[in-house]
Amino acid sequence: MITDFKRAESVDEAVALQKEGYHFLAGGTQLNNAGYRKYGAAVGKVVSLDALALGGIEKKDGGWIIGAGVTLQELADSGAVPGALKSAAGFIPTRSVRNIATIGGNVGAKRPDSYIIPALIALGATAETVDGMVAVEEYVSSENGSLILRFRIPAFEGVCKAVKESRSHLALPVVSAAVRIAAGKESIGEAVVAAGCVARRTLRLESVEAGLLTGELLSGELLEAAIASAVEPKSDFLGSTAFKKYENSVVIAECIRACLKEARR
Numbered sequence: 001m002i003t004d005f006k007r008a009e010s011v012d013e014a015v016a017l018q019k020e021g022y023h024f025l026a027g028g029t030q031l032n033n034a035g036y037r038k039y040g041a042a043v044g045k046v047v048s049l050d051a052l053a054l055g056g057i058e059k060k061d062g063g064w065i066i067g068a069g070v071t072l073q074e075l076a077d078s079g080a081v082p083g084a085l086k087s088a089a090g091f092i093p094t095r096s097v098r099n100i101a102t103i104g105g106n107v108g109a110k111r112p113d114s115y116i117i118p119a120l121i122a123l124g125a126t127a128e129t130v131d132g133m134v135a136v137e138e139y140v141s142s143e144n145g146s147l148i149l150r151f152r153i154p155a156f157e158g159v160c161k162a163v164k165e166s167r168s169h170l171a172l173p174v175v176s177a178a179v180r181i182a183a184g185k186e187s188i189g190e191a192v193v194a195a196g197c198v199a200r201r202t203l204r205l206e207s208v209e210a211g212l213l214t215g216e217l218l219s220g221e222l223l224e225a226a227i228a229s230a231v232e233p234k235s236d237f238l239g240s241t242a243f244k245k246y247e248n249s250v251v252i253a254e255c256i257r258a259c260l261k262e263a264r265r
């Protein structure tokens with residue numbers, strides 16, 4: 001339960017309060033959860049980022065700048081952000097949550113089943129934090145807890161898509177992944193495959209990416225087999241390891257083939 005609430009009037013104040021043990025409060029959809037799983041216990045001291053004006057979506061030099069305070073509903077409604085990010089934001093099933101939850105909070109929470117993190121990784125996004133620029137991939141795989149001000153997505157080549165799979169519309173996902181492929185008629189120039197729900201943090205499936213670049217995974221069901229052996233999801237109430245491996249291999253392979261088909265058009 002939140003017992004100590006402060007509102008930062010400046011970035012410096014928010015950072016100073018973090019050093020005193022306050023947690024950044026954006027939408028609060030995670031932080032207000034009892035026993036918030038990032039910390040394993042409910043959070044007591046929070047500093048609201050509300051007054052820091054961290055919103056805004058801007059297109060610049062062929063890329064995008066997205067404020068950490070942009071809500072998932074704003075992303076889902078936006079015609080200005082990459083399609084993979086727009087659809088990933090829409091995967092969160094409840095509009096009331098999307099209206100409050102922010103992109104900064106989503107990355108800050110570092111949930112392994114985040115829909116947003118795989119899309120940002122596939123798009124090569126960087127987080128601009130108070131301590132400098134850091135790739136989203138690195139931010140979520142480290143203990144970095146620096147305040148994120150905005151995200152920068154560079155102009156990219158190829159096709160990027162995000163996918164999810166859950167047992168029902170409202171259920172937590174067993175697949176949350178994003179793929180980006182840049183390809184010519186004969187070869188694949190770039191392949192990024194980012195998967196959530198398969199480990200403690202969102203992962204790049206590097207063996208699959210390498211096999212796509214050499215072309216060796218493109219025939220038969222080699223792709224599904226390579227994805228299944230690259231992931232080791234934990235068995236839990238959402239399904240067994242075998243079930244999750246199967247779901248991830250089929251859904252991600254389908255996404256890769258769809259990206260490839262579109263990239264070669």
Ligand SMILES: Cc1cc2nc3c(=O)[nH]c(=O)nc-3n(C[C@H](O)[C@H](O)[C@H](O)COP(=O)(O)OP(=O)(O)OC[C@H]3O[C@@H](n4cnc5c(N)ncnc54)[C@H](O)[C@@H]3O)c2cc1C
Nearest residue numbers: 026027028029030031101102104105106108109114115148
């Ligand atoms: C029932 C329910 C189910 C959900 N299921 C999913 C799901 O399956 N997949 C999914 O992707 N999302 C899911 N969400 C959405 C989830 O809440 C997101 O993670 C949301 O985007 C968090 O944003 P927030 O602004 O509410 O973050 P908050 O709860 O305010 O903060 C989350 C964390 O990020 C930190 N933080 C906040 N802002 C920043 C910042 N600018 N810089 C650095 N750190 C920051 C906080 O200190 C905290 O540790 C679910 C939400 C609910 C309520």
